[in-house]
Amino acid sequence: MRPWMIMLALWLPLTAMANEAKPVAADPVLEQRMIGLSENLRCLVCQNESLAGSRAELAQDLRQEIREQMSAGKSDKEVVDYLTQRYGDFVLYKPPVKPITWLLWFGPFALLIGAAGSLYAYIKRRGNRLADESLSKEEKKRVEALLANNGNEL
Amino acid sequence: MKRFLIPLGIFIVLVGFLAVGLRLDPREVPSPLIGKPAPDFSLALLSDPGKQLSPADLRGKVWLFNVWASWCASCRQEHEVLLELSRQGIVPIYGMDYKDQPAAAQSVLTRFGNPYVETVVDLDGRAGINYGVYGVPETYLIDKNGIIRYKHTGPVSPGVLSSKILPLVKELQK
Amino acid sequence: MIPELGHMALILALLLAFIQGILPLVGAARNNQVLVSVAKPAARAQFIFVAIAFGCLAYSFLTNDFSVLNVTRNSHSRLPEIYRFTATWGSHEGSMLLWTLILGLWTLAVTVFSRHLPDDMVARVVSVMGLVSFGFLLFMLATSNPFLRMPMAMDGSDLNPLLQDPGMVVHPPILYMGYVGFSVAFAFAIAALLSGKLDASWARWSRPWTTAAWSFLTVGIMMGSWWAYYELGWGGWWFWDPVENASLMPWLVGTALIHSLAVTEKRGSFKAWTVFLAIGAFSLSLLGTFLVRSGVLSSVHAFATDPTRGLFILIFLLVVIGGSLLLFAFRASQVGLGGRFALVSRESFLMVNNILLLTATGAVLLGTLYPLFLDALGLGKISVGPPYFNTVFVPLVAPLIFLSGIGPLARWKQVNVPELAARLKWGFGASVLVALLLPFTLGEWKPTVSLGYLLSLWIVVTVAIGVRARMRTGAGWSANFYGMNLAHLGVAVTVIGVTMVSAYQTERNVRMEVGDTVTVKDYSFRFEGVKDVNGPNYSGSRGTLEVSRNGKPVATLHPEKRIYAASGMPFTESAIDYGLTRDLYTALGESLDGGAWSVRVFHKPFVVWIWMGAVLMALGGLLAITDRRYRASRKKERAGA
Numbered sequence: 001m002r003p004w005m006i007m008l009a010l011w012l013p014l015t016a017m018a019n020e021a022k023p024v025a026a027d028p029v030l031e032q033r034m035i036g037l038s039e040n041l042r043c044l045v046c047q048n049e050s051l052a053g054s055r056a057e058l059a060q061d062l063r064q065e066i067r068e069q070m071s072a073g074k075s076d077k078e079v080v081d082y083l084t085q086r087y088g089d090f091v092l093y094k095p096p097v098k099p100i101t102w103l104l105w106f107g108p109f110a111l112l113i114g115a116a117g118s119l120y121a122y123i124k125r126r127g128n129r130l131a132d133e134s135l136s137k138e139e140k141k142r143v144e145a146l147l148a149n150n151g152n153e154l
Numbered sequence: 155m156k157r158f159l160i161p162l163g164i165f166i167v168l169v170g171f172l173a174v175g176l177r178l179d180p181r182e183v184p185s186p187l188i189g190k191p192a193p194d195f196s197l198a199l200l201s202d203p204g205k206q207l208s209p210a211d212l213r214g215k216v217w218l219f220n221v222w223a224s225w226c227a228s229c230r231q232e233h234e235v236l237l238e239l240s241r242q243g244i245v246p247i248y249g250m251d252y253k254d255q256p257a258a259a260q261s262v263l264t265r266f267g268n269p270y271v272e273t274v275v276d277l278d279g280r281a282g283i284n285y286g287v288y289g290v291p292e293t294y295l296i297d298k299n300g301i302i303r304y305k306h307t308g309p310v311s312p313g314v315l316s317s318k319i320l321p322l323v324k325e326l327q328k
Numbered sequence: 329m330i331p332e333l334g335h336m337a338l339i340l341a342l343l344l345a346f347i348q349g350i351l352p353l354v355g356a357a358r359n360n361q362v363l364v365s366v367a368k369p370a371a372r373a374q375f376i377f378v379a380i381a382f383g384c385l386a387y388s389f390l391t392n393d394f395s396v397l398n399v400t401r402n403s404h405s406r407l408p409e410i411y412r413f414t415a416t417w418g419s420h421e422g423s424m425l426l427w428t429l430i431l432g433l434w435t436l437a438v439t440v441f442s443r444h445l446p447d448d449m450v451a452r453v454v455s456v457m458g459l460v461s462f463g464f465l466l467f468m469l470a471t472s473n474p475f476l477r478m479p480m481a482m483d484g485s486d487l488n489p490l491l492q493d494p495g496m497v498v499h500p501p502i503l504y505m506g507y508v509g510f511s512v513a514f515a516f517a518i519a520a521l522l523s524g525k526l527d528a529s530w531a532r533w534s535r536p537w538t539t540a541a542w543s544f545l546t547v548g549i550m551m552g553s554w555w556a557y558y559e560l561g562w563g564g565w566w567f568w569d570p571v572e573n574a575s576l577m578p579w580l581v582g583t584a585l586i587h588s589l590a591v592t593e594k595r596g597s598f599k600a601w602t603v604f605l606a607i608g609a610f611s612l613s614l615l616g617t618f619l620v621r622s623g624v625l626s627s628v629h630a631f632a633t634d635p636t637r638g639l640f641i642l643i644f645l646l647v648v649i650g651g652s653l654l655l656f657a658f659r660a661s662q663v664g665l666g667g668r669f670a671l672v673s674r675e676s677f678l679m680v681n682n683i684l685l686l687t688a689t690g691a692v693l694l695g696t697l698y699p700l701f702l703d704a705l706g707l708g709k710i711s712v713g714p715p716y717f718n719t720v721f722v723p724l725v726a727p728l729i730f731l732s733g734i735g736p737l738a739r740w741k742q743v744n745v746p747e748l749a750a751r752l753k754w755g756f757g758a759s760v761l762v763a764l765l766l767p768f769t770l771g772e773w774k775p776t777v778s779l780g781y782l783l784s785l786w787i788v789v790t791v792a793i794g795v796r797a798r799m800r801t802g803a804g805w806s807a808n809f810y811g812m813n814l815a816h817l818g819v820a821v822t823v824i825g826v827t828m829v830s831a832y833q834t835e836r837n838v839r840m841e842v843g844d845t846v847t848v849k850d851y852s853f854r855f856e857g858v859k860d861v862n863g864p865n866y867s868g869s870r871g872t873l874e875v876s877r878n879g880k881p882v883a884t885l886h887p888e889k890r891i892y893a894a895s896g897m898p899f900t901e902s903a904i905d906y907g908l909t910r911d912l913y914t915a916l917g918e919s920l921d922g923g924a925w926s927v928r929v930f931h932k933p934f935v936v937w938i939w940m941g942a943v944l945m946a947l948g949g950l951l952a953i954t955d956r957r958y959r960a961s962r963k964k965e966r967a968g969a
Contacts (some may be wrong), residue, residue: 042711101710173704
């Protein structure tokens with residue numbers, strides 16, 4: 001076989017193989033990290049969208065800024081601090097836990113504990129004695145049978 | 155029974171907050187830079203790209219820093235107000251042309267008048283980010299020590315000027 | 329001419345609503361049968377006029393009447409006909425008219441399906457609904473008139489491209505059927521407080537209405553979620569956006585309400601709770617209406633409107649909700665207590681259910697309004713988004729779902745705890761075991777995945793136990809019982825969908841030239857290029873992706889990028905291959921150099937289960953309504969009366 005035929009034979013299948021598409025991002029791992037962080041940050045010029053998905057220009061600029069900071073080795077916390085220094089806590093979708101947000105973060109849990117406690121006390125107060133001491137043995141058996149049949153009727 | 159009044163009580167408080175909320179703007183972002191030093195920059199002048207300006211150059215002066223662009227429609231609204239202010243000579247106004255084409259910016263100033271002592275050019279918006287710019291026009295009041303004392307987002311109206319900015323300027327200039 | 333007719337119809341409806349709202353209430357209080365009998369005719373006439381008004385507005389849209397301000401702002405001559413029709417409710421004014429129409433529809437339904445109810449009860453219910461109608465009609469005529477005229481325009485500004493979608497045809501009407509439907513439960517509650525009569529038969533009357541509204545709301549929210557999924561962003565299905573929260577809160581309280589009603593009907597207990605929840609559910613519907621239109625919150629879904637309208641709605645809220653809660657404060661103690669129940673009993677399980685749902689509602693309300701609270705107090709501005717809601721909501725709802733497995737198996741009044749534990753221990757053990765091991769087969773073990781599986785499996789197991797136990801007793805068909813179990817299974821299905829897609833979704837964002845492929849899981853996506861495309865009111869680029877799996881073709885997807893002519897707004901239309909076990913979600917990004925495009929491809933496992941589960945929940949509710957007891961009682965009542 002002539003050398004050029006061998007070359008052709010080797011090369012043709014390669015062209016038939018589709019190319020595996022490359023990620024848009026230059027550094028996919030960094031990109032993942034950036035998107036992960038941006039999902040919890042607010043786009044300041046949008047009507048309630050995250051920085052990750054927004055197509056607004058400022059959002060694109062800020063995503064680029066975050067990429068560069070991460071490439072320069074900054075940690076997630078440092079990047080977040082960078083943004084809050086310039087835009088305040090408004091840019092965080094996860095409100096920081098400060099005295100003024102204690103009610104927000106602990107309120108629901110406190111409400112639950114309080115409500116559960118009141119419920120417990122209330123039921124105890126109403127009493128959980130059944131009025132079945134006055135029933136005879138046969139009556140009790142009938143009651144049991146009835147309850148068993150209709151016990152899962154809602 | 156008193157406990158049945160609790161839902162009503164909570165509701166009245168809620169309505170109170172909602173009523174106040176009607177007068178607020180949920181999208182306005184207050185600046186965390188108030189009381190902090192004006193972020194540094196060293197940007198080229200619109201009038202002379204060879205020269206540069208930075209906030210340090212303006213130490214000892216009280217000055218207004220107005221972020222604007224030729225593509226920004228609301229900036230036109232405040233242009234007259236700024237021109238009038240610059241004519242009065244109370245406080246110098248420095249501009250920053252944000253994410254714009256210098257040629258377009260220059261033509262705006264030529265056509266409509268130039269209220270700025272100088273305008274710096276922030277092509278990529280980096281300086282803007284440092285100042286927490288999110289929607290032009292935005293105006294900062296910076297004191298003699300280079301500290302940001304006030305920020306206004308949106309076009310500067312005569313009302314804001316007379317009630318908020320000018321009184322503060324007078325105080326800072328003492 | 330037609331718009332003026334519509335305007336007149338609204339004014340007439342307002343007058344009729346006034347009559348409908350006042351006279352029967354007075355009549356019921358004073359035992360005046362003439363005034364009481366005004367209720368039904370007034371309500372029906374009011375509905376007819378609102379319907380005429382709605383028809384006039386729809387006509388204006390369909391005939392491109394650009395002398396009507398609302399039409400010019402929300403439509404365009406090249407807008408496809410179906411979307412010209414839906415644009416009728418695409419604006420604040422139009423959607424208010426839809427709200428009022430649907431309120432009239434529910435009122436009409438009450439007048440038709442209430443032959444078995446005492447006249448004074450019906451009169452009060454219809455009256456209360458009439459007062460609400462009056463408020464909305466007044467609001468429209470005073471601040472939000474859809475029939476305002478303007479000098480004839482050449483053409484309109486087009487409907488927002490995001491709304492030019494089949495979702496617009498179904499989501500708002502069905503959602504409103506739910507929101508507004510809670511007004512019936514509300515009216516029943518107010519009627520009960522006014523008359524002082526609150527007994528088991530009251531509960532039996534209000535249950536079908538409440539469950540129907542709840543079912544509609546379930547489907548409405550589900551449709552909103554699905555629509556957002558294929559239309560917005562990258563296939564997210566819940567964003568904890570204020571408007572979404574505004575629909576979720578009435579749903580949570582409505583769920584508590586339908587369970588509470590069951591207790592009141594069956595055992596005569598929870599009366600004050602039920603009345604409170606009925607007021608609460610509708611109040612949250614009204615609050616939602618306020619939040620979405622007043623400008624106090626920022627949202628992609630919010631209508632662009634002004635604080636004057638917000639003030640009107642706020643005053644309306646104060647009168648309606650404040651008035652109801654005041655009535656509740658004074659009369660609730662008189663509704664009486666029901667039977668006793670033990671610390672562990674079906675009643676106490678349902679009480680815990682109430683508490684968990686209300687706490688969850690409180691958390692959502694707190695999170696939604698907290699930025700406003702702080703801002704109003706001058707304490708700065710924060711944002712509360714998904715990280716908060718997910719952290720707080722999930723731990724509240726997880727125990728709730730777990731308990732919903734046990735509740736139906738618990739006895740009324742007193743549970744024999746050892747016996748119940750014995751019945752459940754094998755099912756519990758099996759669920760835990762499978763839940764812990766299954767994630768390993770899917771690749772990665774995550775604790776949240778096991779929790780999700782545990783909850784769903786637990787529901788399936790407990791439903792099976794309950795159904796088997798019932799069949800053993802030979803008790804026969806019960807729409808109520810099977811409806812409940814179907815709805816609970818729906819919850820399990822939704823939980824699986826949420827768990828799977830949250831934990832195992834895969835995404836690729838790649839640069840593609842013609843002929844390039846990208847592989848996700850074992851699916852291959854080959855890019856065949858982009859063609860120019862022209863639609864009725866848009867132009868754009870249409871991509872083609874050939875999807876195959878193990879060499880076999882699966883689908884051809886055409887994601888698009890469009891520019892709408894009238895508004896110049898750019899728009900991304902995703903292309904999805906739906907499947908029971910996975911969705912393949914594709915979207916075009918940007919046009920890059922050399923004819924290449926950036927393309928996003930997702931593999932979303934089991935995502936449709938989220939919405940399928942919701943449909944099952946709604947079907948369960950509708951099934952429960954068909955129960956004989958709601959019809960049999962009518963005959964009994966007639967015989968007895």
